[in-house]
Amino acid sequence: MKKKMSNKKCSFIEILKAGGMILAPLVGGVIITLFTVDAQEAFGKFQQPPLSPPAWLFPVAWTILYILMGVASWLIYRSEAKKPAEKRLKKKELILFYTQLGFNFLWTILFFNADLKYFAFGWLMIMWMMILALMIMTWRNARTATWLLVPYILWCTFAAYLNLGVAVLN
Numbered sequence: 001m002k003k004k005m006s007n008k009k010c011s012f013i014e015i016l017k018a019g020g021m022i023l024a025p026l027v028g029g030v031i032i033t034l035f036t037v038d039a040q041e042a043f044g045k046f047q048q049p050p051l052s053p054p055a056w057l058f059p060v061a062w063t064i065l066y067i068l069m070g071v072a073s074w075l076i077y078r079s080e081a082k083k084p085a086e087k088r089l090k091k092k093e094l095i096l097f098y099t100q101l102g103f104n105f106l107w108t109i110l111f112f113n114a115d116l117k118y119f120a121f122g123w124l125m126i127m128w129m130m131i132l133a134l135m136i137m138t139w140r141n142a143r144t145a146t147w148l149l150v151p152y153i154l155w156c157t158f159a160a161y162l163n164l165g166v167a168v169l170n
Helices: 012-035 039-045 057-078 084-113 117-138 143-169
Strands: none
Touching: 012 057, 012 084, 039 057, 039 084, 057 084, 057 143, 084 117, 117 143
């Protein structure tokens, strides 16, 4: 049974919340980039597995993905939850969303700064499972959010392939 969006009024506070939730992944991505300034250059120096994209594609892809993720988090927040069980589920979904987002940001440090490529691959697999769990959880009450996470899980699947490929080849 598909649930409808909440009928919350679009007050100034709600607009600020939406903007904050949409911008949070982008701002986090910018901050993590400051910790890994040479990531693009470093990635280009690794022996690459087949199908590796050019380094310039990563910031473009991540910008799009972070926007989609932010909108998804806002849709989860805005989903209707009247019963206590629905409210608890929505809270769990948001906690899982921000937990996997933290994993996302830390992966970059593990892979590039700490040079723990195999550990980073395992980290990415845990993150992938969190994204899948989030998609399963949101299917009932925030289906559009689930669909917005599809490109993200697909990209993370490809990133796992690249991570493991770089780990094996280097």
